[in-house]
Every structure is written in C-alpha cells, then in structure tokens.
Amino acid sequence: AQSVTQLGSHVSVSEGALVLLRCNYSSSVPPYLFWYVQYPNQGLQLLLKYTTGATLVKGINGFEAEFKKSETSFHLTKPSAHMSDAAEYFCAVSDRSGNQFYFGTGTSLTVIP
Amino acid sequence: DTAVSQTPKYLVTQMGNDKSIKCEQNLGHDTMYWYKQDSKKFLKIMFSYNNKELIINETVPNRFSPKSPDKAHLNLHINSLELGDSAVYFCASSQGTVIQYFGAGTRLSVL
Numbered sequence: 001a002q003s004v005t006q007l008g009s010h011v012s013v014s015e016g017a018l019v020l021l022r023c024n025y026s027s028s029v030p031p032y033l034f035w036y037v038q039y040p041n042q043g044l045q046l047l048l049k050y051t052t053g054a055t056l057v058k059g060i061n062g063f064e065a066e067f068k069k070s071e072t073s074f075h076l077t078k079p080s081a082h083m084s085d086a087a088e089y090f091c092a093v094s095d096r097s098g099n100q101f102y103f104g105t106g107t108s109l110t111v112i113p
Numbered sequence: 114d115t116a117v118s119q120t121p122k123y124l125v126t127q128m129g130n131d132k133s134i135k136c137e138q139n140l141g142h143d144t145m146y147w148y149k150q151d152s153k154k155f156l157k158i159m160f161s162y163n164n165k166e167l168i169i170n171e172t173v174p175n176r177f178s179p180k181s182p183d184k185a186h187l188n189l190h191i192n193s194l195e196l197g198d199s200a201v202y203f204c205a206s207s208q209g210t211v212i213q214y215f216g217a218g219t220r221l222s223v224l
Binding site for chain 2: 032034036042043045046049051090092101103105106108
C-alpha cells in the first residue's frame with residue numbers, strides 16, 4: 001500500500017525566494033512519484049514525475065524535485081518564486097501498474113510581493 | 114480540443130435527488146478515474162476503470178455508481194444525494210502510470 005504525507009498545508013514565500021514544498025511517501029514497492037499543481041477553479045496539471053533513472057527530475061515552470069529513497073522523500077523546489085506560482089500543490093504516489101494512485105492532502109503556496 | 118471534459122461544471126441540487134456527471138476523454142487512454150476533492154482540498158480516489166472494467170472501488174457508498182459505456186467515457190451516477198456529497202468531483206485519464214490529464218472538475222452542491 002502507498003501513502004503520501006505533505007508537511008505544511010500552507011507555505012508562504014516572498015517573490016524571488018526559494019520555494020520548498022515537502023513530500024514524504026510510504027510504499028511497499030518501488031514507487032512512481034508525481035507533483036501536480038492546481039490553480040484556482042481549475043483541474044490538476046502535472047508538474048513533473050519520477051519513474052526510474054535520474055533521481056533529480058525537472059518539470060515545467062522551473063520546478064524540480066529529487067527522489068531520495070533513503071529519506072523516502074520527493075520534495076519540490078524552485079529557486080525563485082514568481083507571483084504566478086501561487087496555487088495548490090499535490091504530491092502523489094502510484095504503484096507501477098498505475099491502478100493505485102494516491103494524493104497527499106495538498107500544500108497551498110502563497111507568494112508575497 | 115479539451116483532453117478530458119466533464120459536464121456539468123456546476124451542479125446544485127436538493128437532498129434526495131439523483132444526478133449524473135459525465136466525463137469524456139479524447140486521448141485514447143485506457144484508464145479513467147473519478148476523484149472527490151473535499152472542502153479541505155483533499156483528493157480521494159473513488160473509482161478506476163481500465164478499458165471499461167472496474168479496477169479500483171474505494172470505500173464509496175453504493176449510492177455512487179460509475180458507468181463506462183466505452184473506454185473514452187466514464188460517467189458517475191449518484192443516487193439519493195446527501196449533504197456530505199457536496200464536493201468537487203474530478204475525472205482523469207491515464208495511459209500507463211501517469212495521470213497527466215484531469216478534467217476541470219464538477220462542483221456539486223447539495224442543499
């Protein structure tokens with residue numbers, strides 16, 4: 001069984017500052033890991049994913065995440081926050097069949113001008 | 114063209130009514146899902162269908178019944194609506210292990 005924990009339901013950063021959104025997972029099998037972004041009143045959009053290979057994955061809009069097996073983590077970062085990054089961010093884990101897909105509870109990112 | 118489309122976008126109804134939400138994907142994906150997002154933004158998987166067959170049926174009241182007439186469609190029918198059913202319902206599709214496309218959501222309000 002898989003599960004995801006996102007630490008911090010609300011994160012505020014200043015424009016231009018580092019964005020760090022935390023995600024820890026639990027999985028009995030090698031997981032696939034994902035980050036999604038949800039803008040107000042919209043559906044979810046895939047930011048990036050880790051399946052196999054390089055543990056540092058780059059996504060859209062300058063975001064990246066690093067899979068750390070020893071820490072069971074998949075934290076999302078962006079070097080410099082932009083006002084347009086304000087949104088809800090969801091970490092997700094799936095097994096390799098894709099039939100079991102579980103989301104974290106989400107982190108709301110506020111960017112302060 | 115919208116990859117995953119849901120209708121309606123908003124649904125306001127009285128307790129006890131029966132309603133349906135439709136979902137269609139034009140991506141040729143084999144797997145479709147329904148998720149419920151509550152007021153705290155928590156996303157919970159409800160159902161997963163692979164090529165018209167039910168794969169996942171999480172702990173969901175049997176008032177909720179998914180129907181997949183073909184692999185491009187996964188509709189959600191809800192009987193005897195309750196106040197607690199108020200939420201945003203998202204349809205999604207995937208090919209393989211990555212859900213890349215979500216619908217825009219259906220905001221259901223039960224009065």
